[in-house]
Amino acid sequence: MKELLYGYYGTRIYLPLSGLSRRWRRFTIRIRKKEGKFLQQVKLPEISWKRCTTRRTAKIWEYEQANGNIRISELGVINMIAAACEDETNIFEIGTSDGRTSLNLAFSSPLNCSIYTLDLTPEIDTKFPLASGERHMVEKETSGLRFEKYRKSDSAFIAKINQLFGDSALFDFSPFYNSCSLVFVDGSHAYEYALSDTYAAMKMVKKGGVIIWHDYGIWEGVTRALEEIEKKEKIGLRNISGTSLVYWKSEG
Numbered sequence: 001m002k003e004l005l006y007g008y009y010g011t012r013i014y015l016p017l018s019g020l021s022r023r024w025r026r027f028t029i030r031i032r033k034k035e036g037k038f039l040q041q042v043k044l045p046e047i048s049w050k051r052c053t054t055r056r057t058a059k060i061w062e063y064e065q066a067n068g069n070i071r072i073s074e075l076g077v078i079n080m081i082a083a084a085c086e087d088e089t090n091i092f093e094i095g096t097s098d099g100r101t102s103l104n105l106a107f108s109s110p111l112n113c114s115i116y117t118l119d120l121t122p123e124i125d126t127k128f129p130l131a132s133g134e135r136h137m138v139e140k141e142t143s144g145l146r147f148e149k150y151r152k153s154d155s156a157f158i159a160k161i162n163q164l165f166g167d168s169a170l171f172d173f174s175p176f177y178n179s180c181s182l183v184f185v186d187g188s189h190a191y192e193y194a195l196s197d198t199y200a201a202m203k204m205v206k207k208g209g210v211i212i213w214h215d216y217g218i219w220e221g222v223t224r225a226l227e228e229i230e231k232k233e234k235i236g237l238r239n240i241s242g243t244s245l246v247y248w249k250s251e252g
């Protein structure tokens, strides 16, 4: 029951209000001609979340947002998209953090979906420099800390989650090619990573599957990479209104 209340609040109240607040902040930045560090002007066309899923009610687990987690509105939208994934397919997340989104993907998706979540741990060397200001998200003691709370009570859901470790620019994604009904890109925010993670995601997504990126319009490297890809490839990337999510569906 509380999961439905959080879902209602996240998608029907928080989402439109946070969308308005970002629009206002972008407007004031534009008239003051001052670029905000964690807010850029955006060029991708918008799409309502209602055009990204046929679901109209979201459920949300782990309401409390920790540093590095996505917003509750974004979690609600992703959970509705995950709920509509085809059963027995893979869902891949780049960037685990404390596992809040992986956990929600496990609870929301059909029972026989497998969730793979890749994370960079502090001792792993990276191919490209990380964006300045994001190292603290890597420097954590445990990836997927939130899984422990549910390991006994919801073991069937936790068993869906497979943790992987490595640098996404060096990781071998080939076992997942054409197998994912949903790929969530939320790893490093550096431009080079946003580009290389996008190309990996494009290879992993199956026909009719969806890719979601986080932090568009928030981290400069992500914003620039996605706008460049759209300008060059014209694939129809869309910013989900009121969020920093970008949506793309592969033709089925």
Ligand SMILES: C[S@@+](CC[C@H](N)C(=O)[O-])C[C@H]1O[C@@H](n2cnc3c(N)ncnc32)[C@H](O)[C@@H]1O
Pocket (backbone or CB within 6 Å): 068, 069, 070, 093, 094, 095, 096, 097, 098, 099, 100, 101, 102, 118, 119, 120, 121, 126, 130, 137, 138, 139, 166, 167, 168, 169, 186, 187, 188, 189, 193
């Ligand atoms: C913003 S957090 C992810 C948040 C998580 N997806 C959520 O929704 O709660 C970014 C995560 O990406 C990981 N990361 C950063 N650079 C990476 C890389 N090059 N390869 C894989 N993971 C990376 C960090 O360790 C961190 O856990």
